[in-house]
Each structure stands twice: as C-alpha cells, then as structure tokens.
Amino acid sequence: MNLSTPHLAPVTAANFDAVCAVRVRPDQEHLVSPVVKSLAEAYVHGAVAWPRAIVDGDEVVGFVMAFLDIAWDPARDPADIRSGIWRLNIDAAHQSKGYGRFAVQAVTAELRARGASRAYVTWEPGPGTPEPFYLGLGFRLTGERSGGQTVAVLDLT
Template sequence: MITSPRLEKITAANLDAALAVQVRPDQAHLVSPVVHSLAEAYVYPGVAWPRLIMDGERIVGFLMAFFDIDFRNDGTDHRSGLWRLNIVAGEQGRGYGRYAVQQVAAEIRRRGGTRLTTTWHPGPDGPEAFYLGLGFRPTGETSGDQTVGELDLA
C-alpha cells in the first residue's frame, strides 16, 4: 500500500530510472513508453509536465500532464489534463494511479483550472473502468482511436 508518495521532477540523476519504468507487457500497446513522453516533453517545452511517481525512494510510475492548452487554436477551448500515466507493472492496483490523477487535479486547481481532461483506449483491456471509477465522463470526442474524458474539478 502507499506509504509516502510524492511526485518528483525528471533530472539527469533519475533519468535512467525513469526510462526503466514499464507497464505490464499486455498494456504496452495502450500507453507510450516513458522515452516517448520525454521526447514529447523536449519538443513541447513549457507544455509538458513530466513527473516520476515515487513511494519513499521507490519509483512506482510516471505521469505527464499539460496545462491550459488552446485545443482549437482560437481561444475557445483551453484544457489541462493528464497526457500520460504509466504505473510500474508490479505496483499496479495499490492506489498509485489514483494518487497521480489526484496530484494532477490539485496542480490544475492551483493554476485556476476547473476540469481535468485525459484520453484512454476503449475496450476490455483498456483503462476505461479506472478512469470512470475516478469520476471521469466521456465527452463524446475522440483523439485518434482514444476516448476523451473529463473530470469536473469545481
């Protein structure tokens, strides 16, 4: 069970450990690996918010969030949310995913936001039940082959 969780910035000192974060093999097609996320963070500086999920000194996962992005490029649809969530294979089912979503929600609130957006692959092998269980609701939109969901933070 979770003992002392926290989020930690990715640094030169923990980069190799971050790159070693892997989900279960049967989930690999559902979420990009950390190396892909960090490449996106490099390409989109100031947009991506990558963090390790720690429990004590143990790395238990990785998340990447985004804040106040204008999705329609016309000023009418600013969104913040969870871009990526990778929980280490042997650490799943212990509350770290829930903790990660709560931390992203807290950061969005801190920045003045009132909703958290994310996407997930639909289907029995995807994380839809996890997100719905946290209160996310599908928006009716899709992003590629993924469902777009939203959690009201107000």
C-alpha cells in the first residue's frame, strides 16, 4: 500500500471511470464479475447493495460491494436475514498489497456498525479460488451452496 491510508469511497461521477477500469488478473476473470456488472446490480438492487471504491491516496485500487439485510432463503426460513460481501475486485496491478484484507475489514466494520452479528461471502470453487484468502481472514465454511458457489460466514461478535 502507499503511505496514505486506504479507504472506501462511494462510487460517484468523479470516480466512475476509474472504478470501471479495475481489472483482475486474466486467470481470475472466471471467478469474479467485472465491476460494471456489479454497478448494474447495485442499481437494480439499490435497497440492499453497498458498492464502494477502494482508494489509496487519489488512486482507485479496487472495488468492493456488500449486500445488506437480504433474506437468504425465504421459502426455508424467512427470518434468515444476511449481510456480507457480494463482490471484491482488486486491480491486477495492486494485488498482494493488503487491499483485499483492508476491504474485507472495512466492510465487516460497516456491518458491525449496522448491527450485523455475521458476515457472509460466496466464491466460485476451482483453480485460483479465493477460498484460502477468506478462510485466512476467519471465515468458515457453512456447507451451503448458492448458485454453485461456496458459502462462508464470519462471526462479527
């Protein structure tokens, strides 16, 4: 990371192009959707999406989007309301510098401030999966699948 302190910033007209320019490594493209798709999803699901640029100094180094208070499976348990990390994209040029860890910690702090006791995340299984990254941050597997993705949870208490 630069000498400045990274922070999360809302996506605005001023940083939109830089946020959309975030690209993961080519070998990771099958694991995470492009930022522009996330922003479209944030627009469509505005009540629950929390998209943020990951900024260090004046440079956008990544993108993270949380989901806030979504009924996980209303058919099974309408009281099972969850929040967590929906998408995390760290630009290829800025990976392995701590920005992903920072983003997860910033999102979990936001969720704690909103009263959440757990944070959820999903990821694509297979080669290059971010599973070791999330497990290393304390997430644990739930045994659930969501759209073919692995589900994990982190206790925030």
